[in-house]
Amino acid sequence: MNVSSPRLAPPRRLAAASLLLLACGLCEPAALRAESGDPTASGQEYLDLGLEDLMNLTVTSVARKSQRVSDAAAAVFVITQEEIRRSGVTNIADALRLVPGLDVARIDANKWAVSSRGANGRFASKMLVLFDGRTVYTPLFSGVFWDRQDTVLEDIERIEVIRGPGAALWGANAVNGVINIITRPAWDSTGKLVSAGGGTSERGFAEFRYGSQLSAQSALRLYAKYLSRAPQDAVTGQEANNGWSALRGGFRFDSEPTQQNSFTLQGDIYHERLHDTYVRMVPAPDTLLHTTPVLGLNVLSRFKHSFSDQADFELQFYYDRTDTDLGVIKEERDTYDLDVQNRIAGFGPQEFIFGGGFRFSHDQLANQIPALTLTPTGEDTHLASFFVQDDITVYPDRLHLILGTKLEHNSYTGWEVQPNARLIYTPNRQHTVWGAVSRAIRTPSRGEESLSLYQPGPVPGVLIHLQGNDRLEAEELLAYEAGYRVEPTPVLSADLALFYNRYRKLSVFQPSLAPQPTPFGPLVALPFTLGNFGRVETAGAELAVDYRMLPWWRLRGAYSYLSFLSAEAQAGAQLGNLRGSSPRHQFSLRSSQDLSREVELDLWLRYVSALSFTDTSNGSAVGVPEYFTLDCRLAWKPVSDFEVALVGQNLLERQHQEFDSQELATQATRVPRGVYGKLTWQF
DSSP, X not given: OOOOOOSSOHHHHHHHHHHHHHHTTSSOOHHHHHOOSSOOOTTHHHHTOOHHHHHTSEEOTTTSSOEEGGGOOSEEEEEEHHHHHHHTOSSHHHHGGGSTTEEEEEXXXXXXXXXXXXXXSTTOOSEEEEETTEEOOBTTTTBOOGGGOOOOGGGEEEEEEEESOOHHHHOTTOSSEEEEEEEOOGGGSOEEEEEEEEESSEEEEEEEEEEEEOSSSEEEEEEEEEEEEOOOOBTTSSOOSOOEEEEEEEEEEEEOSSSSEXXXXXXXXXXXXEEEEEEEOSSSOEEEEEEEEEEEEEEEEEEEEEEETTEEEEEEEEEEEEEEEOSXXXXXXXXXXXXXXXXXXXETTEEEEEEEEEEEEEEEEEEOBTTEEESSSEEEEXXXXXXXXXXXXXXXXXXXXXXXXXXXXXXXXXXXXXXXXEEEEEEETTEEEEEEEEEEEEOOOHHHHHEEEXXXXXXXXXXXXXXXXXXXXXXXXXXXXXXXXXEEETTEEEEEEEEEEEEEEEEEEEEOSSOEEOSSTTOEEEEEEEEEXXXXXXXXXXXXXXXXXXXXXXXXXXXXXXXXXXXXXXTTOBOTTTXXXXXSEEEEEEEEEESSSSEEEEEEEEEEOOEEEEOTTTOOEEEEOOEEEEEEEEEEEEETTEEEEEXXXXXXXXXXXXXXXXXGGBOOBOEEOEEEEEEEEEO
């Protein structure tokens, strides 16, 4: 495959952008040289963070308990609120580009492909995503609709991202990683916030948040948010129909009536309009312009009781409702989920965390085109689980052994076991070494069980019929990981993660030469049936470096490498785009500077290597070129409660392609250069 190069040679773009990053910091800002005393700018706290501060950040996703990053035996990265603010992103999916090794690609103006360590796609199914403890993947394809995951970004406390398996605690589909989006408690966001802006791609957005301290023990937060995003042009250069508008609102109530008890009740409701362009080839070439209405709501409650510093109990329940008309299929889904967790320490050198849960989901589908159908039109699924983890202190403050497993029963494959073993060694405050061996599984989805999809065949008059399989087994991963964190000096830190993954029983299509009749008159079809025939081995490395060059200037770099060591399919099955859907190389460099106490400058340079896809309509190779891009944010705070920001995105070229969506024949587009302004007032 010959992948064409971008118009401007990559080395020239990289050199120009790198010189810009360095030139901005050659001279210390005069305002900072002239001033003395403690800094008051909001960004200074972010710039002052060293590795010790970063390693002391609290995370809960790795062990389902509060612990420091330095104590986590996993490749974990925390996106803080300050990083979200200074990055200039306008949505959660783009904020995930801050994570080393995470592959985030925009398909069009309202769709993303997000994955870790391979197997990316619009319907990527090996990442488990949580929003304040609520699982947001859809059983329709075991993936995530990223447009629906939103809130006021200023109310996000942090986003915890685990690269690698988290199945021993979080269960099925936590295969390549776990993303946990955590919002602030209501009492941490009291007062009013008003924010509005707009620009070229971000045509307009506005948000309002009101928080009130109801009493000494409780607080309430309300929010409303609106956005409108312009469509992106198709790769052919023509205008495309993929704009996006959304309106949402929600609340969060937190209460701590006693020191031992805490209670949270929160919910969201949203209405979106997603514009889509489908290229339909069966029974005849056709283009469908469709507006997808999305209605959804969710309510979550959580109760926690602390018996002592060494024992606590947590009970969580949520309800989630979605109603989506994709134009090719309509889905209504109701999900109920109950989760219980206990933590007990004090048994010598051991600490136990154990619990269980039950999830019930009901869907109602309506098939809207004859080329794509799912049967039956209504289905109930369940998931019951139990987990236990034992954290053993082998040597106090130095060596820990963590053993755990999750036992699940699901509607598709029955009982599944997902164990892991982790070891972490901290010889001193400057060095941390960890390793892990884990087994994770990915259960089949509703779509894989009952899919019937007709696509163009190799010759006129012949179609390809992709068929699901209600006897699929769970996909399996055996993962080996190792990591090293180091702080050689107070201003320099590095975090390295290595991995080797062995996937077995991957779901791929097996062809058959026996033709079958079709519902399209004289046409015949060659059946391709889904089966567990794929075997893949991957390896890679992820490196993050943090350098506080000067008190007012911080550089953060990241590089990731992914290699497919082997990929094979048995019995003539087709691996499809599994190998070429994720980049081999990714590079990121962020520069954050406080030019004065009122002015901030942030630059963000990114590189993503080329992708390679197979066009399912004719089997030809489709390339997505490598790209460099640069974002710039300039913010001015004349007073502490008011901020004016100007953000430029994808500045190095007029537009670039990031992905090629084959699913549902969605039209591939290019991400344009954009600029927007934003005003934020907190009072």
